[in-house]
Amino acid sequence: MSFRLRLVAIVLAAIVTLGGLNLAALHQVRRLDGESFAAHRVEGMRLAQARLDELFGELDNAAANLSKPREIVNALAAADNEALYDWSSAFVGSVDRSAGIDAIAFVDRLGFVISRAPDEFRFGDVVADTAVFRETAAAGHFLGVAEVDGAPNFVAARMLHKYDDLPVGMVIVSTPITPAKLSAISGSANVVVSYVGPRATISGTGAAPLSQALFRETLTGADGSSQFRVDFLPDARRERMLKLQSGLSLGAILASLLTLAALLAVLRRQLAPYQAIVGGLLEYANHATGLGGLRDRLSPLRGRPGEAAQVADALTQMIDSVDANFRRIARHADELEVMANADALTGLANRRGIEAALQAEARRRFRFGGGFAVALMDVDHFKAINDRFGHPAGDEVLRRVAGLLRANSRASDTVGRWGGEEFLLLCPGASAEAAVAHAENLRRLVAAAFADDFAVTASFGVAVAQPGEEPEAAVARADRALYAAKADGRNAVRAL
Missing domain, CATH: 1.20.1260 (Ferritin)
Known part of the structure; x- marks a missing residue:
């Protein structure tokens, strides 16, 4: 060459x-x-499905609670409009701030509306030909999406029985499907939840038009239907x-x-x-x-x-x-x-980053020995904070809690946002006593930090990895300990 x-x-x-x-x-x-x-999609779907299930669950709980009192059953049997309105209007007034219930109607077994809150003087109309009435009369209950006053609503309904076997009517709890409620389910400007109905599609607000969506997924409604979809929009950054x-x-x-x-x-x-x-x-x-x-x-x-x-x-x-x-x-x-590996809201490690740190700690322990502790923290009643003060206030609570955790942990500790209002602390070399003491100190700091604004507390679950135990098992035990702390009244530290 x-x-x-x-x-x-x-x-x-x-x-x-x-x-x-x-x-x-x-x-x-x-x-x-x-x-x-991909991790963002999985977490976004999980949170949206959880919020949708929570909304349906609160509606169903409200309907169940209104179907049991004997005073309500007797008032419906007697077509006592005034008593039923007092019950339902008071219930809407107290629950509306946390659950978003907009209307409660009591209907007799023939389909006549006896009382409707908050519309005190709107009663006497017939709803016997509606899907909610038919399905509730046949099955004893209804939970799903149905039209109320010509618009799609989240609906829960329960039959009321006298002497436990004689039906006297039903209670129907509803809240309209609006862009604001769908935005609350998505929880992010880059994730848009939409209701796809037979007549129209209602969508939450997003950072870009839905035509620019990168991926589209489907949520499962309370009745098993696929009437809700999730669009993931591009992130400008x-x-x-x-x-x-x-x-x-x-x-x-x-x-x-x-x-x-x-x-x-x-x-x-x-x-x-x-x-x-x-x-x-x-x-x-x-x-x-x-x-x-x-x-x-x-x-x-x-x-x-x-x-x-x-x-x-x-x-x-x-x-x-x-x-x-x-x-x-x-x-x-x-x-x-x-x-x-970072959480955009708090600046802490996200779930992917924490899982990587757990695996790295497991490899270090296998090579050099030693142990580690895991603490799961959950902000108590966080949804009530969001509903009462708004999502920006809830985000500020998460940022301040994250700053407290980061500022009061060791340099060798890994602090991250596990998901939603949950945080995880990985403490290499910490004993059970040291980990519980650290969690107790953080619990007091969180409670004290918000004393001048509004009450914010946190519950902790602590677990120390056993010899040969995988990190996932230690996290699972910490999660059970957290559940025990919340079951004991919250604002507590429990260890397993």
């Missing part, structure tokens, strides 16, 4: 190598972003980061191609004894040296008269440009890795 062909082959090999490295870095960034978005990363990678490849093409043009005109240049390129192409080694080989040629120095200068500039781009790519890859 002639020297010219060998030189062309070397240059092409360098182009392929540089391009491959840039593409590999871009692929790594895309992979990390895909993992982060994430899109900007990916565009920047793609631009850097493509720019690096283009710069390499242009620089090496210019080098070929120079070498074609004058093939002098460029042994140092050719030797350095051969070593780089054969992976015998890196960009730093290639730069060192070219340094003696720089600053001399003639084209050899110009070639060395061009190659050095190319090396500096590629090296700078590699550093930018590595820095942005690190930033995306941090974003994938």
Whole structure:
């Protein structure tokens, strides 16, 4: 093979190598972003389904509670509009702030509305031909979506019986499906929950039009139907980061191609004894040296008269440009890795980051011995805080609690948001007594931090990993301990 062909082959090999490295870095960034978005989808679906189930559950509980008192049953049997209105209006007034109940109607067994709250003087109409009345009369209860006054509503209904076997009518609890309620179910501007009905579709508000949705999933309603869908919208910050990363990678490849093409043009005109240049390129192409080694080989040629120095200068500039781009790519890859493991609201580790820390701690314990403790923390009555003061206030509570946990934990501890209003603390080397004392101190700090605003307390469940126990098992025991703390009245620390 002639020297010219060998030189062309070397240059092409360098182009392929540089391009491959840039593409590999871009692929790594895309992979990390895909993992982060997949985790975001799973968590978003879990929270939306939980909020929808919670809404239906509260409606069903309200209907069940209104179907049991003897005074209500007797009032419905006697068609006592005044007594029924007093019951239902008081119930709507007290429950509306937490559950979002908008209307309660008492209907006799023939389908006549005896009382309707909050519309005191709207009664006497017939609802016997509605799906809610028919299904409740047949099955004894109803839970799902149905039309109320011509609009789709979340509805729960229960039959009322006198002497436990004589039906006297039913109670129907409802709240309309509105964009605001659907937005509360989604909990995020980048996640939009929609109700898809036979006549119209109602959607919550989002950060972008639904036509730009990246993925669409389906929620399961209380009756097992698929009337609710979830659209995941693009995150503007994430899109900007990916565009920047793609631009850097493509720019690096283009710069390499242009620089090496210019080098070929120079070498074609004058093939002098460029042994140092050719030797350095051969070593780089054969992976015998890196960009730093290639730069060192070219340094003696720089600053001399003639084209050899110009070639060395061009190659050095190319090396500096590629090296700078590699550093930018590595820095942005690190930033995306941090974003994938961080919770956007609190700045703590997210569930993915905590699980990685748990696995790392398990590997450390297997290699060096020792143990660790896990503490799960849940903000008590967090939904009531959201409903009473609004989601921005709830977010501020989570941020302040996160700051307390971070500021009052050891540097070796990992503190993260496990999901919703739950936080997890991983304490390497902590004994059961130390972990419980730490949790008790944090519990007191949380209660004291909000004393001047409104009451905020937290419950803790603590577990110390047993020899040979997997991290997941220790977390499960901490979760059971947390459940025990909440069952004992909340604002407590329990350990298993």
